[in-house]
Amino acid sequence: MAISARNGIKGTVESVKLGEVMASIKIKVEDPALITAAITAESAEELELAVGDEVKAIIKSTEIMVAK
Amino acid sequence: MAISARNGIKGTVESVKLGEVMASIKIKVEDPALITAAITAESAEELELAVGDEVKAIIKSTEIMVAK
Amino acid sequence: MAISARNGIKGTVESVKLGEVMASIKIKVEDPALITAAITAESAEELELAVGDEVKAIIKSTEIMVAK
Amino acid sequence: MAISARNGIKGTVESVKLGEVMASIKIKVEDPALITAAITAESAEELELAVGDEVKAIIKSTEIMVAK
Amino acid sequence: MAISARNGIKGTVESVKLGEVMASIKIKVEDPALITAAITAESAEELELAVGDEVKAIIKSTEIMVAK
Amino acid sequence: MAISARNGIKGTVESVKLGEVMASIKIKVEDPALITAAITAESAEELELAVGDEVKAIIKSTEIMVAK
Numbered sequence: 001m002a003i004s005a006r007n008g009i010k011g012t013v014e015s016v017k018l019g020e021v022m023a024s025i026k027i028k029v030e031d032p033a034l035i036t037a038a039i040t041a042e043s044a045e046e047l048e049l050a051v052g053d054e055v056k057a058i059i060k061s062t063e064i065m066v067a068k
Numbered sequence: 069m070a071i072s073a074r075n076g077i078k079g080t081v082e083s084v085k086l087g088e089v090m091a092s093i094k095i096k097v098e099d100p101a102l103i104t105a106a107i108t109a110e111s112a113e114e115l116e117l118a119v120g121d122e123v124k125a126i127i128k129s130t131e132i133m134v135a136k
Numbered sequence: 137m138a139i140s141a142r143n144g145i146k147g148t149v150e151s152v153k154l155g156e157v158m159a160s161i162k163i164k165v166e167d168p169a170l171i172t173a174a175i176t177a178e179s180a181e182e183l184e185l186a187v188g189d190e191v192k193a194i195i196k197s198t199e200i201m202v203a204k
Numbered sequence: 205m206a207i208s209a210r211n212g213i214k215g216t217v218e219s220v221k222l223g224e225v226m227a228s229i230k231i232k233v234e235d236p237a238l239i240t241a242a243i244t245a246e247s248a249e250e251l252e253l254a255v256g257d258e259v260k261a262i263i264k265s266t267e268i269m270v271a272k
Numbered sequence: 273m274a275i276s277a278r279n280g281i282k283g284t285v286e287s288v289k290l291g292e293v294m295a296s297i298k299i300k301v302e303d304p305a306l307i308t309a310a311i312t313a314e315s316a317e318e319l320e321l322a323v324g325d326e327v328k329a330i331i332k333s334t335e336i337m338v339a340k
Numbered sequence: 341m342a343i344s345a346r347n348g349i350k351g352t353v354e355s356v357k358l359g360e361v362m363a364s365i366k367i368k369v370e371d372p373a374l375i376t377a378a379i380t381a382e383s384a385e386e387l388e389l390a391v392g393d394e395v396k397a398i399i400k401s402t403e404i405m406v407a408k
Binding site: 277278279280281296297299302307308309310311315316319321325326327328329330331332333334335336337338339340 | 345346347348349364365367370375376377378379383384387389393394395396397398399400401402403404405406407408
């Protein structure tokens with residue numbers, strides 16, 4: 001199954017911090033050093049995200065801003 | 069001025085496609101090869117985005133999904 | 137590959153309208169009658185979205201509001 | 205008052221989980237079985253969201269991806 | 273009907289620019305001078321947005337960044 | 341450095357509530373009285389957001405809906 005989101009950045013999970021409702025996932029990529037994704041804690045648990053997992057950060061194009 | 073958006077990815081503008089209301093900006097980064105940002109055409113014009121510009125793709129953490 | 141987005145709604149493509157940069161995709165689901173997704177035209181073309189395609193509308197939980 | 209968000213999906217609140225800042229609301233709809241909305245806890249409290257409430261999940265078109 | 277989106281800013285429509293798929297709406301508010309909303313052209317047409325209309329810009333809290 | 345986000349609203353921080361993963365920031369502006377931003381707690385801490393700080397609420401145009 002292919003998804004319309006244009007952007008997928010490969011990386012490795014460096015930390016998983018679960019809050020009650022939300023979770024913060026740090027993903028180590030080449031540049032920048034770290035990407036932070038804020039997803040639901042439930043989702044982090046169902047994906048069984050753990051340090052060292054190879055994952056992709058997925059981002060819809062309309063969510064990306066450009067700074068110059 | 070610092071912004072709360074956690075994620076900034078450095079890259080170089082590879083193409084700028086202006087539509088009537090929206091614009092698609094391709095930014096060459098290390099990995100993946102290309103990031104696509106969909107911003108308003110007005111914004112692309114005011115930033116005078118052009119091929120070769122050094123820019124940053126800025127993304128709020130709550131907009132990033134994780135695929136595994 | 138599993139994605140952290142919590143919500144996937146199955147449906148059938150009812151129309152594809154391509155603009156220069158953005159595309160509007162109407163997806164027929166059970167309730168409501170139609171979902172409208174605004175994605176990049178490039179993405180609609182790469183997925184070769186056509187009327188009658190069986191697709192899923194994917195939505196991150198942080199993008200859903202509740203009205204009562 | 206009408207809102208520009210294209211998509212409203214009727215359903216019934218199945219659970220309300222309040223965190224300190226964010227809340228997760230499960231809404232039972234026809235298909236899929238459940239939609240998860242991550243909204244502020246404050247907002248869930250002000251709407252007095254409770255199991256059994258008839259609500260609408262509201263989604264802006266630019267937040268919807270298509271998977272095929 | 274009340275919506276969970278925390279933020280509503282009253283203003284007056286100053287311009288409506290329709291593209292093929294997306295529309296740009298300028299809303300005059302007290303501060304800043306102008307807010308720009310990028311919504312679907314279809315939505316702008318169904319709301320019959322016209323210069324001088326009194327409207328509200330509605331924004332979900334998770335979409336707001338803070339710069340300092 | 342300029343950012344493509346079209347909308348910046350000046351205000352003063354009225355409260356900072358830190359959860360485990362997310363934080364809620366109330367910003368006093370002229371109209372409406374208060375804007376609520378839901379950002380990561382980490383980001384709120386790194387910006388050292390405190391009551392009385394002069395800040396800007398930054399919003400990408402594609403995240404703004406219009407109600408009439």
